Amino acid sequence: MRLHAVVPRSGRTARSRLLLALLAWLFPIALCAQSLTIVSGNNQTLVPTQASQPLVVRATDAQGAPLVGATIAWSSSNATAGFAASTQTDSKGESTNRLTAVLPGNYSLNAAIVGAQNSASVNFIFVNGVANLGALTPVQAAVGHAIDVACPALATSPTPISSTQTDFLQRCSEIVVGATSSAVPAALDAMANNKTQPQSQMASNVQSSQSSNLDARMSALRLGATGISLGGLAVANNGKALPLAMLGDAFHKDPSQGGEVGSDFSRWGFFANGMISNGSFAANESRPGFDYEGASLTAGFDYRFSDTFVAGFAFGYNHDSSDLDLNNGKLEGDGYSLNGYMTWYHGNDFYVQTSVEFTKLDFDLSRNIIYQIAALGAGGGTTSVNQVARASPGGDLESLNVTVGRDFNNGAFAFSPYLRGAYAHLSLDGFTETIDSSAPGFGLATEVDSRSKVTTIGTLGSLFSYTSSQNWGVLVPNARLEYSHDFRTDPQTVVSRFVSDPTHTDIIVNDPRLDHNFYEIGLGLNAIWPQGRSGYVAYEYIGGLTGAHLNRFELGFRIEF
Numbered sequence: 001m002r003l004h005a006v007v008p009r010s011g012r013t014a015r016s017r018l019l020l021a022l023l024a025w026l027f028p029i030a031l032c033a034q035s036l037t038i039v040s041g042n043n044q045t046l047v048p049t050q051a052s053q054p055l056v057v058r059a060t061d062a063q064g065a066p067l068v069g070a071t072i073a074w075s076s077s078n079a080t081a082g083f084a085a086s087t088q089t090d091s092k093g094e095s096t097n098r099l100t101a102v103l104p105g106n107y108s109l110n111a112a113i114v115g116a117q118n119s120a121s122v123n124f125i126f127v128n129g130v131a132n133l134g135a136l137t138p139v140q141a142a143v144g145h146a147i148d149v150a151c152p153a154l155a156t157s158p159t160p161i162s163s164t165q166t167d168f169l170q171r172c173s174e175i176v177v178g179a180t181s182s183a184v185p186a187a188l189d190a191m192a193n194n195k196t197q198p199q200s201q202m203a204s205n206v207q208s209s210q211s212s213n214l215d216a217r218m219s220a221l222r223l224g225a226t227g228i229s230l231g232g233l234a235v236a237n238n239g240k241a242l243p244l245a246m247l248g249d250a251f252h253k254d255p256s257q258g259g260e261v262g263s264d265f266s267r268w269g270f271f272a273n274g275m276i277s278n279g280s281f282a283a284n285e286s287r288p289g290f291d292y293e294g295a296s297l298t299a300g301f302d303y304r305f306s307d308t309f310v311a312g313f314a315f316g317y318n319h320d321s322s323d324l325d326l327n328n329g330k331l332e333g334d335g336y337s338l339n340g341y342m343t344w345y346h347g348n349d350f351y352v353q354t355s356v357e358f359t360k361l362d363f364d365l366s367r368n369i370i371y372q373i374a375a376l377g378a379g380g381g382t383t384s385v386n387q388v389a390r391a392s393p394g395g396d397l398e399s400l401n402v403t404v405g406r407d408f409n410n411g412a413f414a415f416s417p418y419l420r421g422a423y424a425h426l427s428l429d430g431f432t433e434t435i436d437s438s439a440p441g442f443g444l445a446t447e448v449d450s451r452s453k454v455t456t457i458g459t460l461g462s463l464f465s466y467t468s469s470q471n472w473g474v475l476v477p478n479a480r481l482e483y484s485h486d487f488r489t490d491p492q493t494v495v496s497r498f499v500s501d502p503t504h505t506d507i508i509v510n511d512p513r514l515d516h517n518f519y520e521i522g523l524g525l526n527a528i529w530p531q532g533r534s535g536y537v538a539y540e541y542i543g544g545l546t547g548a549h550l551n552r553f554e555l556g557f558r559i560e561f
Helices: 009-026 138-155 163-177 184-191 198-223 244-250
Strands: 035-040 044-046 055-060 071-075 086-088 094-097 105-113 121-128 234-237 240-243 268-281 290-304 309-324 329-346 350-374 382-391 394-406 408-410 413-428 446-448 451-466 474-486 493-498 507-510 517-529 533-543 548-560
Touching: 035 105, 035 121, 055 105, 071 094, 086 094, 094 105, 138 163, 138 184, 138 493, 138 507, 163 184, 163 350, 163 382, 184 350, 198 268, 198 290, 198 309, 198 329, 198 350, 198 394, 198 413, 198 533, 198 548, 290 329, 309 350, 451 493
Parallel strands: 044 121
Antiparallel strands: 035 055, 055 094, 071 086, 071 105, 105 121, 234 240, 268 290, 268 548, 290 309, 309 329, 329 350, 350 382, 350 394, 394 413, 408 413, 413 451, 446 493, 451 474, 474 517, 493 507, 517 533, 533 548
16 A cells, blocks of 8 residues: 655645745746736828827736736937827826827827836827828828928938028928918918819810811812811702812803813912910819810922822911919910821722821910918918919920711711721920019929820711802801720829929829810801802800810911912
8 A cells, every 4th residue: 555645735835935935036027027018009190280099009918917007108219299208107007108299200109107127118100290190182182292291301400591481381381380270281282283174175176177167178179168177068059069179160161061170270279277275274273264265377399299199298387275274374375387298088988187287385384373371470360371383394295196087978968987097195294383573482492393294086977068059159057076086095193292292292193084085066158159258157166175165266268279
């Protein structure tokens, strides 16, 4: 029989205590270990001068039990960070703090248990900036981001800054300090150079007006003087359909005599066509709304190589102006074009016509920077900014138009379906604004990068006309319907930056308008007199563009000599 010693419970307890005491003597750090963890509040995006959401930490001992009444020390290397230097844990072992930062940038805040032998601590990370304000448009946020980067760089610059940079620093500091003010979004809008998008619309108007003027001439050469690129206009005479372009001879020549059409008059011709256009575009999230108006003139010479082929050249001039809504500024543009064109037709029904345009663009841009915001300093008050930033950039436009169509005649009525392809490449030069006044805001000028845009449009259309003979000549009322599809609808992107920004931070604005399809309705009236004289008036409406409507009025005359 084996005997087992029975140790009383009190003896086992004493032995455990002895063992714990021995371990505590050998490994004091391990047994006294404390830990600190983040409960909530990390990785916040802050707004200058606005307190963060609660920063909560939890302190526990080695067994995971909460440390009650422990002191938490808080510290940061950022000079403009405001917070409580120390806090106490509650019954759950939790402690709370808040951070308020002024200067935009990245911030970190360290929390540590005071007296912990293992230096238990955690780090909170923040991004502070004006761009973090809620309910900002993409444009306002882009400007806010540039301020968030540029303002700290100027405020901490190791070298002296210029007078324009000093003004820019004051203006962005007012934005930063007053970030929670309701005046800030309007100030960011005023600072943004998103007022250059109408440049593209002006260039588009130059291209379309010159093309329309040339189309009118080619239609006149092919089948008579027409209003809005109206082809297929003919008049029945002695049972034969004659091109209206030949009516000057038809008044004194019997078509039944035969002979080459066009042999009885000079092969050289002169023409001048003009157009007046206007329209408006509604504001969207990337740019203000604007109205525009323009006028164009195209004049040139051509030569009839045969009774079916004519080619020529022309010079064009455009002047367009655009007023931005809400007194945001004004744009004016001049276009100087060199155009070439040709038309070939077969049997007075099938035809092909082509035009190519090279245009030099000159712009005068004025951008109004107007806003009010609380001034800095003990004196308080309001800073009123009322400046005009100006620039005179240039640009180039090349385009090619090819039209294929056929004319169908039934007595005095003509129906002419056609298919047209148009390609245009626009290059706009970069520019730097200047501000002449030394009043507040003279440091807010921007520089804008050069940009380009390609447009490829396919159009399916038809012309309708009715020819009536008068005792003085021929009168032709007509109409046109077109449906167009743009195969290149990449959004326009404008990249700018503040001239006074030493970091050259980009402000990127994208135009979200992506119109694939639009339509055109035209009405015209043409008149043909003896001796090769003709003229026309026409009206066109272009619809289907998002938040926009465009109108065109055309006038032209033709002389043969």
